[in-house]
Amino acid sequence: MKFETIIIGAGLAGVSAAIRLAEQGKDVALISAGRSAMHFNSGSLGLLGFDNNHQPVSSPVEAMESMPDSHPYKRFEAASLTEFADNAADLLRRAGVKTVGNVRENHMRITPLGLCRPAWLTLEQVVTLEALKQLERPHVAIVGIAGFLDFYPRFIAAALEKEGFRCDLLTVDNPDLQRLRKSESEMRAANIARIMEGDALTRFGESVRDVSRDSEAAALILPAVVNFDGDGESLHLRQIVGRDLFYAPTMGVSIPGIAMHTRLMRHFLSLGGRLFNGHRVISAEFNDDSLVAVYTDKLDDDALRADNFIFAGGSFFSRGLVATPDEVIEPIFNLDTLAPSDRSKWFDSDLFGVQPVMNSGIAVDHTFRALRSGVPVKNLYAVGASLAGADSLSNDSGAGVALLTAIAVADRIIKLQ
Amino acid sequence: MDFQKENISRHNFEQCTKCTVCTVVCPVTPINTKYPGPKQAGPDGERYRLKNPDFFDEAFKYCLNCKRCEVACPSDVRIGDLILSARLTYSKGKPSLRDTMLAETDVMGSLATLCAPVVNASLAMKPVKYVMDRTLKIDSHRQFPKYASTKFETWFRRHAAAEQSKYSRHISYFHGCYVNYNYPDLGKALVAVCNALGVGVRLLDRERCCGVAKIANRLVKEATRDAEINIASIRKALADGSEAVVATSSTCCFTMRDEYHHVLGLDNSDIRRSVTLATAYISKLIERGDVRLVFRDDYRRRIAYHTPCHMERMGFTQYSVALLKSIPGVDLVVLNPNCCGIAGTYGFKKENYETSQAIGSRLFTEIENVRPDFVATDCETCKWQIEMSTGIKVKNPVEVLFEALDLDATRKANNLTI
Numbered sequence: 001m002k003f004e005t006i007i008i009g010a011g012l013a014g015v016s017a018a019i020r021l022a023e024q025g026k027d028v029a030l031i032s033a034g035r036s037a038m039h040f041n042s043g044s045l046g047l048l049g050f051d052n053n054h055q056p057v058s059s060p061v062e063a064m065e066s067m068p069d070s071h072p073y074k075r076f077e078a079a080s081l082t083e084f085a086d087n088a089a090d091l092l093r094r095a096g097v098k099t100v101g102n103v104r105e106n107h108m109r110i111t112p113l114g115l116c117r118p119a120w121l122t123l124e125q126v127v128t129l130e131a132l133k134q135l136e137r138p139h140v141a142i143v144g145i146a147g148f149l150d151f152y153p154r155f156i157a158a159a160l161e162k163e164g165f166r167c168d169l170l171t172v173d174n175p176d177l178q179r180l181r182k183s184e185s186e187m188r189a190a191n192i193a194r195i196m197e198g199d200a201l202t203r204f205g206e207s208v209r210d211v212s213r214d215s216e217a218a219a220l221i222l223p224a225v226v227n228f229d230g231d232g233e234s235l236h237l238r239q240i241v242g243r244d245l246f247y248a249p250t251m252g253v254s255i256p257g258i259a260m261h262t263r264l265m266r267h268f269l270s271l272g273g274r275l276f277n278g279h280r281v282i283s284a285e286f287n288d289d290s291l292v293a294v295y296t297d298k299l300d301d302d303a304l305r306a307d308n309f310i311f312a313g314g315s316f317f318s319r320g321l322v323a324t325p326d327e328v329i330e331p332i333f334n335l336d337t338l339a340p341s342d343r344s345k346w347f348d349s350d351l352f353g354v355q356p357v358m359n360s361g362i363a364v365d366h367t368f369r370a371l372r373s374g375v376p377v378k379n380l381y382a383v384g385a386s387l388a389g390a391d392s393l394s395n396d397s398g399a400g401v402a403l404l405t406a407i408a409v410a411d412r413i414i415k416l417q
Numbered sequence: 418m419d420f421q422k423e424n425i426s427r428h429n430f431e432q433c434t435k436c437t438v439c440t441v442v443c444p445v446t447p448i449n450t451k452y453p454g455p456k457q458a459g460p461d462g463e464r465y466r467l468k469n470p471d472f473f474d475e476a477f478k479y480c481l482n483c484k485r486c487e488v489a490c491p492s493d494v495r496i497g498d499l500i501l502s503a504r505l506t507y508s509k510g511k512p513s514l515r516d517t518m519l520a521e522t523d524v525m526g527s528l529a530t531l532c533a534p535v536v537n538a539s540l541a542m543k544p545v546k547y548v549m550d551r552t553l554k555i556d557s558h559r560q561f562p563k564y565a566s567t568k569f570e571t572w573f574r575r576h577a578a579a580e581q582s583k584y585s586r587h588i589s590y591f592h593g594c595y596v597n598y599n600y601p602d603l604g605k606a607l608v609a610v611c612n613a614l615g616v617g618v619r620l621l622d623r624e625r626c627c628g629v630a631k632i633a634n635r636l637v638k639e640a641t642r643d644a645e646i647n648i649a650s651i652r653k654a655l656a657d658g659s660e661a662v663v664a665t666s667s668t669c670c671f672t673m674r675d676e677y678h679h680v681l682g683l684d685n686s687d688i689r690r691s692v693t694l695a696t697a698y699i700s701k702l703i704e705r706g707d708v709r710l711v712f713r714d715d716y717r718r719r720i721a722y723h724t725p726c727h728m729e730r731m732g733f734t735q736y737s738v739a740l741l742k743s744i745p746g747v748d749l750v751v752l753n754p755n756c757c758g759i760a761g762t763y764g765f766k767k768e769n770y771e772t773s774q775a776i777g778s779r780l781f782t783e784i785e786n787v788r789p790d791f792v793a794t795d796c797e798t799c800k801w802q803i804e805m806s807t808g809i810k811v812k813n814p815v816e817v818l819f820e821a822l823d824l825d826a827t828r829k830a831n832n833l834t835i
């Protein structure tokens with residue numbers, strides 16, 4: 001099969017590049033082995049939350065200039081970064097992922113473990129410190145779910161009390177939740193969300209309303225266990241509960257993250273994009289410095305050909321990068337990688353310190369073309385978490401790197417065609 | 418020793434990173450709380466079962482074997498295979514009469530075809546359904562697929578076999594039980610389309626049921642016997658010059674390509690690549706420039722394509738989608754990948770009826786919203802389920818091709834004088 005562009009990996013980077021190209025009427029195929037890191041996204045996207053001295057960043061555009069030259073952001077002209085970041089938020093919005101926040105000033109998200117951390121964009125409905133500060137009085141009620149182990153109201157309260165909020169701690173339970181709890185290990189955000197439809201959603205709303213009846217809180221904070229598939233669910237709930245509602249991210253697989261994935265994928269498919277779901281690219285065919293075709297584990301000897309390829313296979317979690325006992329490799333194309341040469345330098349003995357190996361990844365030229373034996377492959381670009389120089393964990397920059405590099409590469413392909 | 422390589426056991430279960438993504442997509446867990454879910458039933462439980470088989474749980478029978486968990490897993494763990502293999506290895510007790518009856522699709526089919534009008538009428542009759550519901554625990558809401566009065570094989574031998582030798586290239590058609598007993602028209606459509614493209618069709622010397630229903634109902638010995646016969650017949654067909662063995666059912670194709678090896682432990686490596694789906698085979702002929710398709714000018718249809726679970730797992734969706742899209746006059750909507758809930762014989766069982774319908778409800782609503790002229794899909798059990806639940810007609814992509822092609826013009830375009 002032949003396409004104009006083939007994208008390998010359907011995480012935030014791959015699907016954003018795919019959408020950008022498909023929106024321009026390009027013929028795009030997206031190949032994806034398994035679900036992506038987006039499923040763990042808290043509902044907040046980081047562009048640059050912490051600088052390299054691990055100081056929280058208030059203005060990401062300004063702080064991006066202070067990043068080392070090896071960082072992917074340094075391949076953008078400083079003046080264009082703002083525009084790319086705004087384009088990214090627009091792309092998300094067109095796919096139905098509506099966010100608050102902007103590139104000029106970070107806001108504060110609240111983590112499931114009860115920390116306030118800087119963020120660039122946050123899904124509407126997901127709680128931010130700034131949204132709570134708009135309430136008429138600093139008083140919220142945090143509603144936990146009986147037997148749900150991925151959300152602790154007390155942690156959230158700890159974060160908010162430091163900021164001067166009064167927090168009521170409530171617990172909701174009802175027969176629907178009890179039924180789900182019969183299988184304790186399956187009492188997870190995604191499974192709760194999947195029963196929260198129709199009558200069960202109404203009953204949940206009524207239970208929340210009843211337990212919060214005596215609270216004078218200006219708003220309720222619920223764990224993000226309500227389907228974000230359509231806006232309908234949360235509106236419905238707000239009506240029943242009768243006051244402002246926000247959702248806080250939970251631990252584990254995250255409903256806001258799944259909602260992002262679902263909407264981005266639907267948008268791509270509605271643009272006529274072609275999806276090879278559950279295919280792992282296992283080998284490739286090169287002709288001199290160009291990539292000709294890729295092969296997947298599902299299609300036997302049927303080659304997938306394209307004029308341009310984008311590798312968006314992610315980092316270690318997604319197996320876009322693989323760490324062997326002594327090197328970091330990119331396993332499909334054997335692209336050049338940058339990593340500390342000596343394994344002993346990969347790690348910091350402080351588990352919570354910055355781990356140098358997280359900076360490793362694929363080496364690219366100034367237009368994000370991947371290098372192979374020191375030479376750029378003419379039509380193979382690398383984007384997202386698989387790029388070298390971006391430690392998205394310590395910089396809180398994963399979504400920014402994914403979105404900005406994806407859009408830059410998609411735009412370049414469109415321009416060159 | 419390379420520990421990273423040597424330590425991979427069956428179905429990649431050590432690759433599990435405990436990310437829980439599989440639990441997000443399992444259609445059963447949110448609906449049936451008796452089911453422990455893919456992660457616990459699969460890689461988590463396997464660790465314990467290897468030490469002590471008592472950790473096996475009969476509730477694994479609620480698994481649909483849809484493999485949606487495997488498609489979603491970022492670490493290539495074969496979760497569905499783990500659960501199915503555990504059921505085959507550890508489940509106690511013999512499969513019931515009902516399970517055996519539902520699984521013996523070819524024996525049941527042969528009997529039913531002999532007396533199709535009587536069987537069709539009686540399977541549709543309320544008292545019969547009541548008795549089946551009560552005694553056999555086959556849910557009375559189910560409409561049984563109708564049995565045809567002439568088997569596809571019989572039709573083929575009488576009306577088509579002789580002409581096939583006139584073609585210069587051949588495939589062997591694995592028609593499956595459904596085409597043979599219930600829906601010979603699909604088989605006839607495949608023969609007509611292939612012939613118009615200049616490809617002759619043969620049948621296998623001996624074709625048995627692919628075995629999917631026997632595997633699901635734990636009839637391992639019987640499934641293995643059938644699989645061995647099929648593998649031998651496929652080998653012979655390829656040796657006799659067939660280019661490929663082509664199925665019109667995604668599940669038959671998937672079972673022969675993957676389950677024979679992964680679940681039954683048979684060696685099918687020499688034939689696996691040659692076993693394919695009709696739409697995949699035809700797509701490749703078109704791509705290689707071997708054939709030309711000429712469509713009728715007056716064909717205008719709005720079609721919703723449903724991706725069957727095993728089609729998704731097999732990874733062949735784009736072949737069917739691309740073929741349907743290439744038909745001028747077809748307005749194709751690809752439905753979101755949701756399980757229809759029937760999962761072969763699963764949905765026929767009384768204890769599963771409600772789960773089955775609840776799982777399918779998303780898909781049914783979406784189909785109703787799309788308002789297609791008909792639904793296209795590559796799986797026969799999805800067809801029953803969707804037709805029963807939405808009242809909208811369902812066709813196989815090969816039937817759609819058959820309707821949309823100008824067969825005479827196509828024959829001419831392929832320089833056929835036969």
Ligand SMILES: Cc1cc2nc3c(=O)[nH]c(=O)nc-3n(C[C@H](O)[C@H](O)[C@H](O)COP(=O)(O)OP(=O)(O)OC[C@H]3O[C@@H](n4cnc5c(N)ncnc54)[C@H](O)[C@@H]3O)c2cc1C
Binds near residue numbers: 044318384385
């Ligand atoms: C657990 C976790 C939580 C995170 N939470 C957040 C958060 O809350 N906010 C935030 O801003 N950032 C977060 N991040 C950072 C995250 O890495 C980025 O935000 C971003 O999602 C990375 O996107 P990506 O598309 O580059 O890679 P990924 O999301 O990793 O996607 C890569 C995709 O490529 C596929 N793939 C890999 N190899 C192949 C192949 N050979 N063939 C086919 N497909 C292949 C994978 O299966 C995967 O689907 C988190 C990361 C992790 C791991």
Ligand code: SF4
Binds near residue numbers: 436437489493496
């Ligand atoms: S999706 Fe795969 S890796 Fe994740 S928990 Fe399930 S089996 Fe394990």
Ligand code: SF4
Binds near residue numbers: 480481
């Ligand atoms: S095969 Fe289907 S039903 Fe069984 S565990 Fe996996 S997703 Fe669930």
